[in-house]
Amino acid sequence: MNDAVKLAYLSGEALEAIDGLDLTAMTEFKRAGNGAVETKFTDRLKALEKLMELIRENRETEAEELLRTLGGTAEEPEWER
Numbered sequence: 435m436n437d438a439v440k441l442a443y444l445s446g447e448a449l450e451a452i453d454g455l456d457l458t459a460m461t462e463f464k465r466a467g468n469g470a471v472e473t474k475f476t477d478r479l480k481a482l483e484k485l486m487e488l489i490r491e492n493r494e495t496e497a498e499e500l501l502r503t504l505g506g507t508a509e510e511p512e513w514e515r
Contacts, residue, residue, distance in 0.1 A: 438463075442471040458505055476504075 437455035441463065444451060457463075462474035481504055488497035 438473050438475075442473070 437457055438460050441452065441455055441457065441460075442465075459475045459478075460473060461476055462472070464472040466472075481500070485497055485500050485504075488494075488500060
């Protein structure tokens with residue numbers, strides 16, 4: 435979240451600093467011509483609820499894809515190997 439605030443205050447000349455920011459939770463960023471900024475973030479609770487729904491319904495392929503999208507891993511845990 436702190437990096438999203440940093441992004442909002444970056445000037446056009448400092449855009450190379452974006453590469454160093456952690457924006458993984460951000461899903462949308464808009465800057466209006468008048469300087470107003472709008473950001474949207476991932477709702478992690480909704481994502482976890484969806485993941486649990488997919489697991490309960492034995493939709494493993496979709497659950498794995500969602501997990502990869504969220505930045506986790508879809509690999510089998512070592513204790514289950």
